[in-house]
Amino acid sequence: MKTLLAGLLALACLLSLGACDREGRPIQEFGLDKLAKGISTEADVRGVMGQPDTVWEEESGARTLEYPKGPEGSRTWMFEIDRSGKLVDYRQVLTEETFGKIKPGMSRDAVRRLLGKPKSVAEFKLKNEEVWDWRYLDATQKTRMFNVHFDRATGRVTGTSASPDPQANY
Template identity: 70%
Template structure:
């Protein structure tokens, strides 16, 4: 019985360790532990993450590769590649801090650049409104962040958020 308990405990430990990075933090995206800022190349990022959904070319020669994990995923990753082709930084875009940067009057392109590809786009013609949404997570709770645009001007009129479990 004791050997059986040891086997179960070792298996449980291995299972928990598999979901953590080298520092023991939970893994947010498998493969990120293979990438190192300042060392990994754009090719390394593409090998780990695949083909990006969007590539933004910046004036200073840097490139931002975006990887939305939707429609049911709760993350959109952005990897910044410096002008020499090395990974400068990466981050999760669907956060409260990024959502707070969305302001009335912004264009669709500005919102798309900040949040990545939306999960859905729906038009409400009688209201002259277009709504984009992104699925994200607060703790363990799934939520939707919505950006509302005026159809005619293409400008943000407001934002909202809702519990994804009651959708």
């Protein structure tokens, strides 16, 4: 019986070790454990993640690869590649921290670069408003919707809101 328990404990330890990437962060996307900052190349990222939805070219020669996992997913990954083609960093951007960076007056492009491709865009002509939304996981791992409201005439942010995910089964 002790041997069985020891074996189960060893298996649990191995499984928990396998659930972290090379920087010790919990793996949230299949394949991220194969990438290492400063070592992996853009080709390595594309090999793991596939073709990015958008490639943002920076003036410095660096690039940001965007991987939205929607429209039904709740994560969008941004991979920063330096001008020599090496992976600098990657992050999941649909988080409360990133949402807090959205401020009134920001342009559509600025929001798009921070949060990636929205799940949907809705126009409300009577309110002269356009609303973009993203599905995300809150702190309790429940799916919710983060909404950015734009003035249709200026294309500038007027505010943000969050709401329950209408497709979630709580």
